[in-house]
Amino acid sequence: MDPELLKRDGPIKTYLLEDEVRLEEFTKLVKYFVEISEEDGSAKCSCGLFEIRGILCRHILAVLKCNGIKSVPAKYILDRWRKDIKRRYTLIQSSYDGENQRVDEESYILIRLTWFLFSGAEQYRT
Known part of the structure; x- marks a missing residue:
């Protein structure tokens, strides 16, 4: 799952990630889009895991790693995890x-x- 830079619009970068989703014996290739802002370090993934459950998805973590961000931005560490x-x-x-x-x-x-x-x-x- 290597992030591929699709476009750059000022401080916002959009990445494409392909991930395999397995349901029983069936495997499907799913595309996810992650937008990350260089200004404030905010990121949003098309899977919506953070918005729904408050957990950063591996797609966002892969993009953070790709951009050399070594620690999770404080806004993603919710009080319930501290x-x-x-x-x-x-x-x-x-x-x-x-x-x-x-x-x-x-x-x-x-x-x-x-x-x-x-x-x-x-x-x-x-």
């Missing part, structure tokens, strides 16, 4: 959690303990 973003929905401690997360964890443990005691008291009252 470990340094504090998430409210989980209290599982991990190696990248800070000390502030510990207070949340202790609060969660106290709430669970209170619920457990309350549930047990209800059983013995009746």
Whole structure:
């Protein structure tokens, strides 16, 4: 899958990539078009994987590599993929959690303990 430069329109380059798509025993050659801007490093592929799922496709990655871009531009690293973003929905401690997360964890443990005691008291009252 080697990117082929189709056209250059100012800072925007359009590449053609041919990729094999396999469905069971059937293999089909599919053409994808990737546009990349030299100004801001933005890229868009005709497969639409980033727009649909938030995941960079291998077509864009191949074009970035072809243009000598060694790291993924920050705009393509969504918060859901980052470990340094504090998430409210989980209290599982991990190696990248800070000390502030510990207070949340202790609060969660106290709430669970209170619920457990309350549930047990209800059983013995009746």
